[in-house]
Amino acid sequence: MPRYAAITGWGLAVPRRVVTNAELARQMETSDEWIQSRTGIAQRYVASADEPTSMLAAAAGRHALAQAGVLPADVDTVIVATCTPDRPFPATACSVQRLLEIPRAGAFDLAAACSGFVYGLSVGSSLVQSGMSRTLLLIGADIFTHLINWQDRNTSVLFGDGAGAVVLQATEQPLGLLASNVGSWGDGETMMAVDAGGTLLPATPELLAEGRQYVYMNGREIFKHAVRGMCESSERALADAGITLDEIALVVPHQANVRIIEAVAKRLGLPMERCFVNLDRYGNTSAASVPIALSEAAQQGRIVPGDLVLLTAFGGGLTWGSAVIRWGSPTHRG
């Protein structure tokens, strides 16, 4: 019998502070009207200095464990998908293991920018399906505003901070990940990046003065690649699962820009009613975006046990990924 990795718990966490478009409009030349009409974003959460990535990740993880009814001692693997870790090392996943008092679990970070959670679901489910893990905590967490130049209106209005988590548990029942497709195109690495602070360009006072520690991006090009990457990987994941889009109850896309989501829906031939959108309140939370949206969709009853759900994401790298999952916990956990 094949083994599956059911999603048995989920949860989310955001920083205390809300920053509205009106507040940004007081700091730079932009407006609520421009941001809402070009992106759909009305507000975002922004982490304070005492809210590192590990803290948000652990808070989301704690909710997911409680939802699953799983004790920290049962968790054998912790994966944190992030491109804004607490430090270059140790892994933020190790800090989460400590904060949640999970004994002995393997813990590592995974970097695939905004596609990180979908990549993590693919890797995490494989570990569970192969028998190497029985109970795995997968978290997508980013404090992307750490990489933001607040003087740059092209990027600063788009992003927010947060974390979302799921618990994966081994089962013989056909639940959780049914098929996934992930991809990358390194030639597009300069379309969106943070240049300074790594081994390629160690941060120097000169580079910091030039603002090279901040994210830059070619918004229009990213937009086009995002639509293509999400559509093509969605079609591949659906084909691998042997499922048609009509059978999908809800699509949970990466929450970067409502116009990107509308373009993906149009190209796939999907009505927007079957697309989950919550970026109006969160902005683009990078690797946290899909698990935050998935958790909210479950909380709101937009997905119920037995439903087929399509997750699709796109991010820096360039990276993309899609996953077909069957929602629900096993009737008998095994």
Ligand code: ACO
């Ligand atoms: N307020 C007011 N005006 C602005 C702002 C702002 N915040 N930002 C840009 N503008 C101006 C521009 O300067 C430009 O002015 P110009 O015509 O005088 O040069 C004008 O608005 C229009 O700019 P466009 O680039 O044409 O705007 P567009 O409709 O393409 O929207 C946006 C820009 C929102 C960035 C869009 O291209 C987009 O969403 N791209 C995808 C970005 C993305 O999702 N990145 C994240 C990827 S996921 C990850 O890895 C984290």
